[in-house]
Amino acid sequence: MGRRNAQAYAFLSPFLVFVTVLYIVPAIVTVAMAFTNLDSSFVWEFKGFDNFIRMFKDPNTLVIARNTVLFVGVTIVCVVLLDLFLAVVVTYFIQNQRVGEFFKAVLMIPMITPAVVYSVLWIWVLDASGSGLLNRIAAGLFGAAPHNWIALYPFPVVIIATVLTSMAYGTIVFSSAIKSIPENQFKAARVDGASEMSIVFSIILPNIRYHISFIALWEALGLLTDYVTILLITNGGPGIRSEVWALSAYHKAFVDQQYGFGAAISVVLIVVVMVLMLLIARASRRQNEGGALQ
Amino acid sequence: MKKHLCLILSVFLAIGLLAGCGGGGTDQSGSAAPGGEEHVVLKISHNMDFVTIPDAVVAAADRLMARYAAEGRNVKIEFEKDYQRIDWTEYHNNLVFADKSGDAPDIFSLDSDNIFGFVKAGMLMDLSELKSDKFVDGIFEHYTVDGKIYGMPFDMPVRVMYYNKAGLAAIGWTEEQIAALPGQIERGEFTFEQFMDLAAEVQAKGGAKWGLAHRPGRGPDFLDILQVLGGSYYNDEGTLVFDEAGLTRFFQFTYDNANTTKITPPDLNQMGWDTINKMVATGEAFAYYGPLYSSTYVANAGGMTPAELVESVSFALFPKSEQNDKPFASVAPQGMGISSRTKYPEICMDLFKELADGSSEELAKHASTILTLSSVKSANENPILTENPVLKEVTYMTDYGVTAPSIEGLNTYTSELHKQIVQLELGQITPEAAVKDMKTQLELNLDADSILFQ
Numbered sequence: 001m002g003r004r005n006a007q008a009y010a011f012l013s014p015f016l017v018f019v020t021v022l023y024i025v026p027a028i029v030t031v032a033m034a035f036t037n038l039d040s041s042f043v044w045e046f047k048g049f050d051n052f053i054r055m056f057k058d059p060n061t062l063v064i065a066r067n068t069v070l071f072v073g074v075t076i077v078c079v080v081l082l083d084l085f086l087a088v089v090v091t092y093f094i095q096n097q098r099v100g101e102f103f104k105a106v107l108m109i110p111m112i113t114p115a116v117v118y119s120v121l122w123i124w125v126l127d128a129s130g131s132g133l134l135n136r137i138a139a140g141l142f143g144a145a146p147h148n149w150i151a152l153y154p155f156p157v158v159i160i161a162t163v164l165t166s167m168a169y170g171t172i173v174f175s176s177a178i179k180s181i182p183e184n185q186f187k188a189a190r191v192d193g194a195s196e197m198s199i200v201f202s203i204i205l206p207n208i209r210y211h212i213s214f215i216a217l218w219e220a221l222g223l224l225t226d227y228v229t230i231l232l233i234t235n236g237g238p239g240i241r242s243e244v245w246a247l248s249a250y251h252k253a254f255v256d257q258q259y260g261f262g263a264a265i266s267v268v269l270i271v272v273v274m275v276l277m278l279l280i281a282r283a284s285r286r287q288n289e290g291g292a293l294q
Numbered sequence: 295m296k297k298h299l300c301l302i303l304s305v306f307l308a309i310g311l312l313a314g315c316g317g318g319g320t321d322q323s324g325s326a327a328p329g330g331e332e333h334v335v336l337k338i339s340h341n342m343d344f345v346t347i348p349d350a351v352v353a354a355a356d357r358l359m360a361r362y363a364a365e366g367r368n369v370k371i372e373f374e375k376d377y378q379r380i381d382w383t384e385y386h387n388n389l390v391f392a393d394k395s396g397d398a399p400d401i402f403s404l405d406s407d408n409i410f411g412f413v414k415a416g417m418l419m420d421l422s423e424l425k426s427d428k429f430v431d432g433i434f435e436h437y438t439v440d441g442k443i444y445g446m447p448f449d450m451p452v453r454v455m456y457y458n459k460a461g462l463a464a465i466g467w468t469e470e471q472i473a474a475l476p477g478q479i480e481r482g483e484f485t486f487e488q489f490m491d492l493a494a495e496v497q498a499k500g501g502a503k504w505g506l507a508h509r510p511g512r513g514p515d516f517l518d519i520l521q522v523l524g525g526s527y528y529n530d531e532g533t534l535v536f537d538e539a540g541l542t543r544f545f546q547f548t549y550d551n552a553n554t555t556k557i558t559p560p561d562l563n564q565m566g567w568d569t570i571n572k573m574v575a576t577g578e579a580f581a582y583y584g585p586l587y588s589s590t591y592v593a594n595a596g597g598m599t600p601a602e603l604v605e606s607v608s609f610a611l612f613p614k615s616e617q618n619d620k621p622f623a624s625v626a627p628q629g630m631g632i633s634s635r636t637k638y639p640e641i642c643m644d645l646f647k648e649l650a651d652g653s654s655e656e657l658a659k660h661a662s663t664i665l666t667l668s669s670v671k672s673a674n675e676n677p678i679l680t681e682n683p684v685l686k687e688v689t690y691m692t693d694y695g696v697t698a699p700s701i702e703g704l705n706t707y708t709s710e711l712h713k714q715i716v717q718l719e720l721g722q723i724t725p726e727a728a729v730k731d732m733k734t735q736l737e738l739n740l741d742a743d744s745i746l747f748q
Binding site: 057059129257 | 391394408410413414415560561563565569705706709713714716717722735739
């Protein structure tokens with residue numbers, strides 16, 4: 001047994017080294033950096049809790065925190081509801097498996113499209129000038145004057161763009177979960193005269209509830225740390241109207257070159273993410289226990 | 295046996311991976327070859343389009359070698375070039391990291407907005423001995439920190455007002471009147487307020503779709519208008535200043551242009567560079583403010599050569615105004631520094647001196663290529679520069695050039711300034727609220743001793 005363990009550790013060691021060098025060490029360095037005023041000179045000068053005090057004194061912090069909660073919350077609700085709707089339609093209502101698979105493949109397109117390409121597409125569609133696609137359509141149909149969509153509605157724009165890129169993963173997970181529900185449950189419901197909607201709400205949703213909580217937490221983690229779409233479409237603006245926490249860390253570190261302050265913002269984010277990871281772990285444990293009972 | 299083999303292989307794999315992570319430094323040779331020849335390889339690094347800057351250094355090496363030979367020294371200078379086109383922040387960071395790992399280039403282009411980072415990191419050699427009357431007065435201010443000069447200015451790019459001649463013709467100006475405008479501005483006979491009225495008139499009478507345009511992102515151009523309106527952003531000691539009254543005027547001006555008089559498109563900051571350059575080139579925007587060297591990009595966007603561009607676009611100083619008593623052109627020279635860790639400080643310094651002393655041809659070529667005036671007086675008199683169709687119109691501006699000093703914290707200042715400009719033009723914030731927000735952010739983000747609030 002001991003020899004087998006030694007062998008396993010020996011095989012794992014290169015990867016443990018990689019994980020340590022590429023993930024754990026940078027995380028520790030980031031935490032240490034958060035207590036410095038590291039700037040473009042990259043000279044380390046420890047400043048205690050100055051960065052954290054500054055962060056909580058800044059009136060923008062509250063706005064950015066509210067933006068983040070709103071962005072993550074609204075996006076998750078939209079993503080999970082759309083995921084559920086699409087998964088039920090392509091797995092339960094569309095009986096032809098080939099057709100269902102085709103739709104799932106179509107949903108994957110925004111997810112596998114590079115964020116830059118996808119964002120440029122959005123910028124072109126919503127361009128403020130008369131050459132923007134939406135403005136052209138509005139002008140063609142209603143003779144409307146060009147509208148500066150991104151500047152006027154930055155938050156809805158980034159939420160819609162993010163929702164469309166996030167849909168595929170949850171849909172596929174929910175679809176697989178629906179397929180794993182024993183067929184006899186559906187048969188029994190139909191024999192009892194249950195409507196299709198009752199089947200969805202009384203059989204499908206209760207059976208995949210742990211998957212739903214997993215996807216919601218998984219998406220929350222991704223949305224908290226991912227800012228690429230927002231960066232490319234609105235860059236957090238106008239002002240800080242669409243600035244979220246992770247993007248704010250990026251701006252402070254890589255635009256203003258206040259690496260210490262940017263690291264402090266990231267550390268707060270790391271704490272939030274760790275709490276969410278604990279919740280995910282708890283949800284998975286409950287899922288396993290639920291599975292064991294069944 | 296198999297298990298032992300697997301174990302050994304795994305250990306070797308781990309060691310191999312670790313070894314792979316270690317960097318192999320490049321060889322920087324500087325050796326005395328047989329025959330007493332001193333062979334020097336200098337690493338030279340540059341960022342962005344204007345490669346005529348490092349090329350001038352490379353060209354100066356031939357003359358330096360000849361001078362050394364005349365003095366009885368047999369020195370062969372070669373260059374290892376590293377020219378990039380990346381974001382300035384990334385370039386700056388690459389240099390700092392290279393310096394920390396002992397692999398910094400000997401000579402490198404400076405991101406002039408951020409020279410403090412290099413100085414604080416101790417990366418730059420003191421070039422104070424370069425200062426002489428061969429250079430345009432005040433040009434070293436931009437690279438001076440705590441009384442020491444850390445960069446050699448290679449040019450004198452002026453930021454000016456652009457205006458479209460066809461726009462003026464459309465409101466009935468004669469060719470003579472149009473040609474006389476830069477002179478009137480120079481003599482203070484035509485003020486900024488009159489210029490703005492003119493922009494509004496050209497727009498109102500259909501001479502242009504927009505009266506005034508500006509760059510789409512953050513940058514120093516806006517600071518010029520702040521100064522025209524009597525505001526300041528630094529004091530005589532080169533310390534950053536938050537001038538509340540000046541900023542309020544500037545923000546009111548910005549807000550009014552986009553929302554009240556509507557001479558500026560409110561969505562200018564959402565447009566790309568190419569769109570704006572095209573607006574200037576085609577006359578869709580009557581006036582524009584920015585660096586003169588942008589005219590190469592403007593001409594390109596309009597499908598013209600710079601010589602063709604000056605048929606329709608002319609340049610003028612920033613006029614005097616009710617709050618600012620004299621016209622001016624802002625100067626932000628581009629420059630290079632020498633690594634404090636170079637093995638050849640004397641040779642690098644001699645190269646820079648050679649450029650200032652006898653290489654006016656290279657600096658004039660650089661100036662003529664990118665459309666800028668030169669930091670060296672003799673280069674400004676070189677026919678390459680004086681006969682350039684664009685530059686010959688603006689050589690008088692050397693007398694009106696105002697070089698901003700290196701200012702700590704300016705990066706944060708311009709970043710916050712631009713954030714407010716975007717919202718003001720969109721009508722999403724009032725000038726008073728913009729001033730208040732900017733003040734709060736600067737108080738939080740800058741050290742108390744690096745900014746004065748007045």
